[in-house]
Amino acid sequence: FPVILRYTPTIRATKQKIINIARAKTTYWRIFFDMNDFYNLKIKINKEQSEQRLDKALTNCIKNMSRSQLKLLIENGNIKRNDAVVREPSYIVKEGEIYLVSILSIQSKKFKPENIDIKIVYEDKDLIVINKEAGMVTHPAPGNEDGTLVNALLHHSKNNLSNINDNSRPGIVHRLDKDTSGLMLVAKNNESHLNLSEQFKAHSITRKYEAIVW
Numbered sequence: 001f002p003v004i005l006r007y008t009p010t011i012r013a014t015k016q017k018i019i020n021i022a023r024a025k026t027t028y029w030r031i032f033f034d035m036n037d038f039y040n041l042k043i044k045i046n047k048e049q050s051e052q053r054l055d056k057a058l059t060n061c062i063k064n065m066s067r068s069q070l071k072l073l074i075e076n077g078n079i080k081r082n083d084a085v086v087r088e089p090s091y092i093v094k095e096g097e098i099y100l101v102s103i104l105s106i107q108s109k110k111f112k113p114e115n116i117d118i119k120i121v122y123e124d125k126d127l128i129v130i131n132k133e134a135g136m137v138t139h140p141a142p143g144n145e146d147g148t149l150v151n152a153l154l155h156h157s158k159n160n161l162s163n164i165n166d167n168s169r170p171g172i173v174h175r176l177d178k179d180t181s182g183l184m185l186v187a188k189n190n191e192s193h194l195n196l197s198e199q200f201k202a203h204s205i206t207r208k209y210e211a212i213v214w
Helices: 014-034 054-061 067-075 149-157 190-201
Strands: 037-044 079-081 098-105 119-123 127-132 182-187
Touching: 037 054, 054 067, 054 098, 067 098, 127 149, 182 190
Parallel strands: none
Antiparallel strands: 037 098, 079 098, 119 127, 127 182
């Protein structure tokens, strides 16, 4: 995905900085929407979803998209009811209403393995425990498709990683920010990926963070 958005905010009050960043991200995603094909998904509102906000109701129906992503789809004009565009995420839906949702159809991309040194704390046939260094991006993203932990893992494991996340984040169960160092769990197969994901969801895995303040 080409870098076509340049955003250079000036120094302003803290509140205005947050607003500027939010606007930049929204613009980026709208450009992203405009450059990709869509497929249509028909959603019928049931009794349980009735009287909910549109963005919340759609989130309950479309499990692989977040509420913020669906909200942006709504605001971008990608949701229709009775052939009319609905742009209000807060619209209260009614039982029996049918919505046509245009969802991004992104071609899966395979990322190249790279011989990058990574610190492996533990490894068996099901998982790898990595001590990620600060400065390393976890997985490829538009404008940053190499030099990531995923590229290093693909080389180390010879592509023997879980593919639940398709080709975008093979093996990645959770992530750490670029400038954060620490232990990460990587799944080598789909069974271990699902088991680890459930443990994170149930908070049965304990995570501890250390911060330096000055």
